[in-house]
Amino acid sequence: MPMPVAHGLVGAGLVAAALPRAGRRRLLLLAGAALANAADLDFLLVFFFRSRAWHRGFTHSLFFALAVFLCLLLALGRRRAREAVAFGLAYTSHALLDFATTRAGGGLELFWPFSADRFALRWWGLSEIPSTLPPAEVLKSLAVEFLLFAPPFLLVLLWRRGAFRRGSGAA
Numbered sequence: 001m002p003m004p005v006a007h008g009l010v011g012a013g014l015v016a017a018a019l020p021r022a023g024r025r026r027l028l029l030l031a032g033a034a035l036a037n038a039a040d041l042d043f044l045l046v047f048f049f050r051s052r053a054w055h056r057g058f059t060h061s062l063f064f065a066l067a068v069f070l071c072l073l074l075a076l077g078r079r080r081a082r083e084a085v086a087f088g089l090a091y092t093s094h095a096l097l098d099f100a101t102t103r104a105g106g107g108l109e110l111f112w113p114f115s116a117d118r119f120a121l122r123w124w125g126l127s128e129i130p131s132t133l134p135p136a137e138v139l140k141s142l143a144v145e146f147l148l149f150a151p152p153f154l155l156v157l158l159w160r161r162g163a164f165r166r167g168s169g170a171a
């Protein structure tokens with residue numbers, strides 16, 4: 001169960017890869033990071049209904065991610081469809097990362113509303129069940145996530161910066 005560092009870096013990286021714009025770039029990257037963490041807002045339902053069963057439920061479904069993308073497309077319009085795709089990918093990355101990095105924790109309702117079965121790859125665990133860890137272990141997990149996911153994010157930024165300069169140089 002990756003924590004916000006891993007999800008945020010993946011979401012911002014996807015937005016950086018898809019949207020090589022100079023002006024509002026920081027804001028767009030922050031929005032990507034926020035959307036990549038949005039699925040875990042289901043913790044509000046856990047808190048409200050006092051049941052852990054809400055976590056990794058419908059907000060972690062690929063079909064819910066598709067619905068989020070369609071809402072973004074409607075809100076942003078056709079002219080900003082590329083942003084909608086980038087943000088939709090950022091949202092979807094959350095479920096895929098949870099799925100790929102869960103070994104011991106509970107799985108995800110990946111195919112809700114068509115199936116209530118929970119899925120996880122159960123091959124490699126990253127930051128598993130942080131709520132059960134002492135604070136020092138949580139900090140260690142956050143550092144591991146940063147060390148794993150910051151380099152690819154920085155590489156995408158460097159790649160896009162180069163692509164943007166080449167594009168503006170050619171114009």
Ligand SMILES: [Zn+2]
Binds near residue numbers: 039056060
């Ligand atoms: Zn999650």
